[in-house]
Amino acid sequence: MSERSPRRIPEATVARLPIYLRSLLEVSEAGTATVSSERLAEMAGVNAAKVRKDLSYLGSYGTRGVGYDVEFLVYQIRRELGLTQDWPVVIAGLGNLGRALANYRNFGARGFHIVGLVDSDPGKVGDRIGDLSVRHIDELAALAAESHPAIGIIATPASVAQDVADRLVAAGVTSILNFAPAVLSVPDHVSLRKVDLSIELQILSFYQQQQQGHGVPGDDGDTPGGRVAS
Amino acid sequence: MSERSPRRIPEATVARLPIYLRSLLEVSEAGTATVSSERLAEMAGVNAAKVRKDLSYLGSYGTRGVGYDVEFLVYQIRRELGLTQDWPVVIAGLGNLGRALANYRNFGARGFHIVGLVDSDPGKVGDRIGDLSVRHIDELAALAAESHPAIGIIATPASVAQDVADRLVAAGVTSILNFAPAVLSVPDHVSLRKVDLSIELQILSFYQQQQQGHGVPGDDGDTPGGRVAS
Numbered sequence: 001m002s003e004r005s006p007r008r009i010p011e012a013t014v015a016r017l018p019i020y021l022r023s024l025l026e027v028s029e030a031g032t033a034t035v036s037s038e039r040l041a042e043m044a045g046v047n048a049a050k051v052r053k054d055l056s057y058l059g060s061y062g063t064r065g066v067g068y069d070v071e072f073l074v075y076q077i078r079r080e081l082g083l084t085q086d087w088p089v090v091i092a093g094l095g096n097l098g099r100a101l102a103n104y105r106n107f108g109a110r111g112f113h114i115v116g117l118v119d120s121d122p123g124k125v126g127d128r129i130g131d132l133s134v135r136h137i138d139e140l141a142a143l144a145a146e147s148h149p150a151i152g153i154i155a156t157p158a159s160v161a162q163d164v165a166d167r168l169v170a171a172g173v174t175s176i177l178n179f180a181p182a183v184l185s186v187p188d189h190v191s192l193r194k195v196d197l198s199i200e201l202q203i204l205s206f207y208q209q210q211q212q213g214h215g216v217p218g219d220d221g222d223t224p225g226g227r228v229a230s
Numbered sequence: 231m232s233e234r235s236p237r238r239i240p241e242a243t244v245a246r247l248p249i250y251l252r253s254l255l256e257v258s259e260a261g262t263a264t265v266s267s268e269r270l271a272e273m274a275g276v277n278a279a280k281v282r283k284d285l286s287y288l289g290s291y292g293t294r295g296v297g298y299d300v301e302f303l304v305y306q307i308r309r310e311l312g313l314t315q316d317w318p319v320v321i322a323g324l325g326n327l328g329r330a331l332a333n334y335r336n337f338g339a340r341g342f343h344i345v346g347l348v349d350s351d352p353g354k355v356g357d358r359i360g361d362l363s364v365r366h367i368d369e370l371a372a373l374a375a376e377s378h379p380a381i382g383i384i385a386t387p388a389s390v391a392q393d394v395a396d397r398l399v400a401a402g403v404t405s406i407l408n409f410a411p412a413v414l415s416v417p418d419h420v421s422l423r424k425v426d427l428s429i430e431l432q433i434l435s436f437y438q439q440q441q442q443g444h445g446v447p448g449d450d451g452d453t454p455g456g457r458v459a460s
Contacts, residue, residue, distance in 0.1 A: 009436075011275075014433055014436050014437075015433055017432070017436070018426070018428070018429045018432040018433065019429070021432070022426060022429075026413065045241075080436070081432050081433075081435050081436045081439075082435040082436055082438060082439030083432060083435060085439075087431075087435055087438065089431075095330070096326045096327070096329040096330035096333065097326070097327070097330035099326040100325065100326035100327035100330055101427065103326065104427055104428070105411065106411055106426060106427065106428040107427075107428050107431065109428075110428045110431065110432055111435070112428065112431050112435075150438055151431065151434060151435075151438065153431075174438060174441060175434040175435075175437065175438045177430055177431060177434055181335065181336055183256065189441070191434055191437040191438060191441070193430050193433060193434055195427075195430055196248070196252060196336060197331065197334055197336065197337075197425075198248070198334070198336040198337050198339075198340045198342065199248045199249070199252075200407055200423050200425055201317075201319075201337065201340065201342050201381065201383075201407060202247070202248040202251070202311050202313060202340055203244055203245055203248065203311075203423060204381060204405040204407055204421055204423055205311050205312040205313060205317055205341070205342075205381075205405075206239075206244050206247070206310070206311045206312055207244075207405065207421040208312060208317065208380055208381065208404060208405045208421060209311075209312030209315075211404060211419070211421070
């Protein structure tokens with residue numbers, strides 16, 4: 001790991017790395033070996049100076065007049081994000097959203113390996129989804145002892161989300177992605193992120209309203225966070 | 231609309247407004263009338279100076295030693311984001327993800343009113359989801375003539391997403407939120423945003439890896455985009 005940059009990477013940069021990675025994989029699929037910061041910036045919806053600054057945290061500076069080596073940059077970002085290792089994931093709550101997530105191909109493609117599905121509904125226990133059967137949430141400890149999930153995804157109703165989070169933590173999960181519309185408490189050693197599927201609609205609403213007669217959208221070249229126009 | 235600030239709002243600020251709104255609604259539910267920029271910053275995962283700068287674009291400056299009036303700020307953000315009007319939304323693709331989105335309560339709470347559900351699968355046409363029946367996608371033009379959806383959500387497989395986008399545009403939709411893992415082209419007058427549900431997992435992976443022995447997470451007080459630890 002001596003190659004790894006010792007610099008702390010700002011949160012905002014961390015949040016853009018998956019966007020760069022997605023853009024690079026598209027470039028790579030098109031068979032292109034190098035990419036300029038300008039092209040990457042355009043694809044990721046930020047400005048080129050920000051791309052260069054962000055990538056400098058990874059110790060990646062590109063070559064003047066040539067750009068970045070796509071494959072090497074993919075490797076660097078994957079390594080920095082921890083995607084060169086396999087993360088075992090457990091999904092709690094197998095309603096429509098949980099099922100959609102269990103079938104979501106992008107997870108596997110990014111190194112996330114779903115090792116368990118749990119629900120409290122006896123009507124769902126035993127259902128086959130992909131390669132797995134849904135197990136009762138009371139079996140979470142047993143499941144954790146077998147397959148050691150590091151990451152838990154909560155796709156339950158809000159009313160039970162805290163209880164599920166507590167069970168995931170007790171089972172040894174140290175990162176939680178919460179899709180339930182609930183504010184959760186977890187111990188300090190557990191990372192918690194929340195997804196609100198309505199956020200993007202609200203951003204679209206802004207631009208929709210602008211279209212309808214409030215001038216042009218602002219553009220500081222800095223579209224933050226996981227979702228960009230493409 | 232003479233109250234409306236004439237300033238262009240940077241994209242990064244627009245993307246944070248829904249996060250502030252969510253935080254303010256939590257504060258409001260707790261019965262608190264005013265909120266400091268520091269508290270709002272903490273809830274939204276950014277720094278206080280950024281909160282004050284962002285809100286200044288809305289012409290909102292708070293009161294020294296008191297903070298911001300919660301209800302008024304909620305109104306200002308909702309107005310700026312266009313959430314004081316009702317947006318008719320059509321969802322294309324009623325697999326698990328489409329069904330989850332059709333049932334997602336946060337949409338209604340933010341002014342998004344689902345007026346149509348379309349799918350190409352005859353096995354799904356006629357299914358009741360909430361108050362609506364799934365219609366065949368060939369009926370999209372008829373549906374649009376009745377209920378004029380402004381926003382289309384694509385929750386189809388990637389292979390048909392471009393065709394569905396073309397149909398939505400032909401039906402008069404001017405904003406598209408794409409959940410399909412596909413790169414879409416739309417005319418210039420159409421706003422397009424893409425959601426990749428694996429982005430948040432990748433960010434979690436970074437912090438998980440950090441926990442496992444690569445020092446502490448970077449923290450520049452600037453967590454971008456729709457999803458913050460809470």
